Amino acid sequence: MNVLDKNLQVASDTETPVASARIRQGKLVSSVITLAHGGGGKAMRDLIDDVFIDAFSNSSLNTLEDQARFQLSDLAQYGDRLAMTTDSYVIDPIFFPGGDIGKLAICGTVNDLAVGGAKPLYLTCAMIIEEGMQVSTLRQIVQSMADTAKAAGVLIVTGDTKVVERGSCDKIFINTAGIGVINKDYQLGVHKAQAHDRILVNGYLGDHGAAILNARGDMHLSSPIESDCAPLHELIAVLLKAAPNTRFIRDATRGGIASVLNEIADASKCGIEILETETPIRNEVKGFCEILGLDPLYLANEGKLVAVVPEAETAAALAAMRAHPLGRDAADIGCVLEDGRAGRVHMQTSFGGKRIVDMLVGEQLPRIC
Template sequence: MKITSHNASHNSLFQNIERVRRRRGKVRERNITLAHGSGGKAMQDLIDDIFVDTFDNPILSQLEDQASFNIASLMEHGDKLALTTDSYVVDPLFFPGSDIGELAINGTVNDLAVSGAKPLYLTCSVILEEGFSVETLRRVATSMKSAAKKAGVQIVTGDTKVVHRGAADKLFINTTGIGIIRPDVCISANNIQPGDAVIINGELGNHGAAILIARGELALETDIESDCQPLHDLVKTILDICPEVRAMRDATRGGLATVVNEFALSSNVGIRLKEECIPVCEEVKGVCEILGLDPLYLANEGKLVVVVGSKNAETVLAAMHSHPFGKNARIIGEVISSPTGVVLLKTSFGSDRILDMLVGEQLPRIC
């Protein structure tokens, strides 16, 4: 009887220990310390409290070193895998219309979407500077959760590193995304042909202008907000009506000018844009005039450049107008056979000028 009682006591003790081990930790400190990156309890508490509790999904909650998926369930969405990764180092972390957390989700979702993929899963890796506010990190994670929910994706694995004070600028985020492309879609810049139409889904330059003003380096007051938004549903709307889309790309760093130059070089064609057809809001035009910037090179985080055959252009444009993120879409140019690898801009004066790649640095730290 004594032996049975002794074993029962030990079993009860072990069960209590297991319950304690499974209990998620809480961060007690107000600021990030080097211990939060040490691999010990402080780091586990940070991961539990800020990321696991916030992102809260069954795959992440397993806390394995990797996320695993059932291949059959993935292939229900298509027959090709899309994989992309991006890092986000924006300054300031919070700016009119968005923040680094939402940016990290939407930026990677959009990189998947422009391949025609349905975004499904994301990773999240963060590099934190010693002394960074825990409450600010929690705010960023909450923003990521909200953006992921809107985009219909799950954050399923990640990593956390802490560097010494001064070795980073507060917070850097990397997100990697996985999506599936359906069988009838083959989007590539190599598909572009002379005669194709070039379409943009709305006004350019808002993100770059909003970041610039948010830094407080200029005595300017405007209502400009970042255009940060997920484009996957707009892409689906386009592909449902026209799966034969030639090429798509989101115009982020380097803006519209960089995207169309990449298209021209990849397909060995020329592109002519019409300046009067390119939508730019008056506030962005004003900021650019004051600072001597060109809005065609400003960064965007919710703008989609689409190239389609001329016979499908009006149909695609109408489909884009039916979506809230495409209501201001316009046909802004056409693909030409020569000069190859060159983008021309037909100005409001009727002359052509070469719209080259961005040379040098126009706006640092914008995404």
């Protein structure tokens, strides 16, 4: 039985006769990753045993089959639809204030499931590692993934490792896929926004993008900015319980909230207005953007969501989010317009004027996640 969720059996006893025991006990000797660690032989087995299995150990993973196996009845207890997502992470630098590429990979995949109303359950992990990476660095990333997955209540159940020659990738690239189950009561969709719906966010925007750019050493701020990287599934569950008719939720990653709002306006054939005075952005991030000529509305977030909620459920939604640690600074930043131009997003500025908030053109900050 899965220790993270006693109601969920990962695989049947007939499929996992060594359910919680490690099959092999390989020990990694080298202090750096070599091409042999991706070659399929003993060096690779030792790497998998000593680094990955040791950190991610669970009854489904430990069988070391080419696939993870689940009982459909165990999945069905959570809902009537399966949700699946995948994402790749190529962030530079791989360690940054507030997180690292491993934490980011878990949070990003958990959030991509949760914003659709799904309960995240299982993740995969595939790594492309550059020859010469320190094993200690890899262990740190893997342990960060294990800790974040445990905190999020998900299992890493299968994976893959490849090693490429020096210069063929930048240290490490990670791909994760996730599986979750959606409760039958939730019918979220980007096309469902209606006139008078409110636009909610769960806190300060742009922290991740600013933190990554600052971590690259281009700026030396006296007040360091930390990434907001966090798993949002519990916050989203709280939100949906308080506002069960929520139309749509999306985590505002690359392209920031500006891109999310434009996607809503386009899919729902509606206009959207947000208020600059109500949009939470830290003064440090505003100053950072002013210096570099960036717009904080387009900065990436890794722990912020945008929700479209019926007007009648707005107060309950805000109260519920503000009672959660990841939503204490939640705000109502605008609304869906009754007579707005379809597909158009604009901001009411603090000076009383209006400006168009268009879709991001090109790449504002490359390799941000």
